[in-house]
Amino acid sequence: MTWGPVLRHIRRFLKGYAMHAYRTHTCGQLRASDVGSRVRLSGWVNRRRDHGGLLFIDLRDHYGITQAVVEPDSPAFAAADKARSEWVLTLTGTVVARTAETVNKDLPTGEIEIRIEEVAVQGVAQELPLPVFGDLDYPEETRLKYRFLDLRREKLHKNITLRSNVISSVRKRMIAQGFTEFQTPILTASSPEGARDFLVPSRIHPGKFYALPQAPQQFKQLIMVAGFDRYFQIAPCFRDEDARADRSPGEFYQLDLEMSFVTQDDVFAAVEPVLHGLFEEFANGRSVSAAPFTRIAYEDSMLRYGVDKPDLRNPIVICDVSDVFGRDDVEFKAFKNKTVRAIPAPGAASQPRSFFDKLNDWARSEMGAAGLGYVVFESDGGKLTGKGPIAKFIPEAAQAELASRAGIKAGDALFFSADAKKERAAGVAGQARIRLGNELGLIDKNRFEFCWIVDFPMFEWNEDEKKIDFSHNPFSMPQFDRDAFLKLTDGDKDTILGIKAYQYDIVCNGIELSSGAIRNHDPDVMLKAFELAGYAREDTEARFGGMLNAFRYGAPPHGGTAPGIDRIVMLLAGEENLREVTMFPMNQQAQDLMMGAPSDVSAKQLKELHIRVVMPEKAS
RNA sequence: GGGGGCGUAGCUCAGUUGGUUAGAGUGACGGCCUGUCACGCCGUAGGUCGCGGGUUCGAGCCCCGUCGCUCCCGCCA
16 A cells, blocks of 8 residues: 555645635735635735724735724734734635625725734834825925835835836837847946946056946947847936936936937837837827827927927927018017017917916026017907007017917917027027916827927037037937038038938927937048047047947948837826836935935945045035 | 025924914824724824024014025036
8 A cells, every 4th residue: 555645635635725824815816706715815004994893904915905804802803903004914814795885996806805813913014204005295305215115105106017017018019129138238438428427446457447338329339330230228327417307316227229221210110119009008098199200300399399309299389480570660679680489379368467477577587588578369350459568569460470470369379589599589489388388288198299309410519619519419420421521621610510410309298208310330420520529530539449440340330219218107107207207216416315325435445446535625 | 516495293284463382184102983995083192393593572483504305507428
């Protein structure tokens, strides 16, 4: 006789009855069909409701909330009664159906509850500096210091989960498009252009430093030179610049991508389905503009929207009316010989006087403008008539011209931004357009409107230093005949400043999601471009020798872009601050309040790194 | 580096023209309550009004300085 079959039988028997130490189900799992089962759940005490003769405990985990109940005559009551908010408990009991009146329709588990038979305390919690239950707003400092509590809260927990799902979807979509994921170094060389670098001192090489990559820009181009054809990476990027609500201090993530043997249109065609599909997947009822996305030349964007990242949900379109104010019959002297941009404000005629004064004050104080003139158009016996402080300087015919050019109808107002400098007039008009869109409620929050901004200028005039600068990315390919480009000299200033680059941004709802370009893979053109921007050939060779050298051994034409992951998640989550979609963010002063970074280091560590700290002198 | 806003109980906030003992809600603690799900009711504890200085008979409130947080400008190829 053998014991084998008997042991197997016993094992099978025990498996049916012995419970897992912590849980048989999650807190979001049980349904009416589970009634009668004996189950074990583990989680945090979300909420405790003590009715004296009856104690409810809502147990919460990542998956959901389940109500548990215990009565005073139960042997488990004493233990359950001690539990407080955010204690971690393991509850064992039987699933019972709730009566019709006590079903909670707001919870997926609302048809049942657990009748508590055993309570095990896994972890107690002190009084909370930040309640997990509820969605009240709390101070940033508290939230960051107790990030682990904030992350338990529903909104943040959801946002971070969304972020993970977004990244997972991006990977799938990129791989499906034939891209291959590669890692690039975190410790690399300091790059002379761009933002301030984070530096890491070298122990082995005294006095020398690594830099954290601002972006894997040169690496991804080298990957193309290496023949991998299509690269992507969810790439960490590090820039030591001051923070903003939509700009994390220190570090952020990009969907970095690069492709070989492509034109600008090929890059667009590869990126559009990824972004469009991604946004559709997580839109949750919101609409996503159809691919192919609208393409707007930089110059047109600056004219029509006053910014290079227009929010196309805003229906307001700016137009130039300099010539109307230049006419002899228009007497408004303040606008003569200036660039004048007109910003229509649909329906603003019914706004009180304070609305116009407030906007004017804002333009003067925050934008440093001379002010925002305006004309209110009303119907006067079927005829459109301008009213307001400056209307009397504008004769009827000129008013009609302004109205028709700006698409004004009765009940609208028309604001004017004027400046001797074209860029300033455009900039103030652009900010006024955004403000008017918000204040007049013209922005549909349930839409994602994408566009490409294309044809950025390759160079710009630096007025302070009286020289030509790169206006965006020095590695972009100029839209110019190669031979003619190589022959350009300093004397061709106007021609040079007119050169566009194969440089483009993706914008969604007024947020710049990414910047990209068809790269300059021709060493001669690259040296020439840097020469035009005032860098001697030797300097360029010294600074970008690695990449230039690579281009001399057979470089394919290539291009790419790098949408910001954090900003994408921010848009999809409907948040206005990156900290709401980042698991462990730093504060605006680039400090991690939970971990205490940055921190002092020991004298020994400094010595090993050949570093001596010189504290800044305190102003006295 | 510069500008705006904020700083009062563990937390969210109120606090009148400068006037007696600085309040409410929430959380904590104790009591009552058998169907709640933001449970309800009663009670208790909890304060260097960010910090320092000044004006005043008297300052949470006014002034100066300072620190912290936040938003913006600069900066972010």
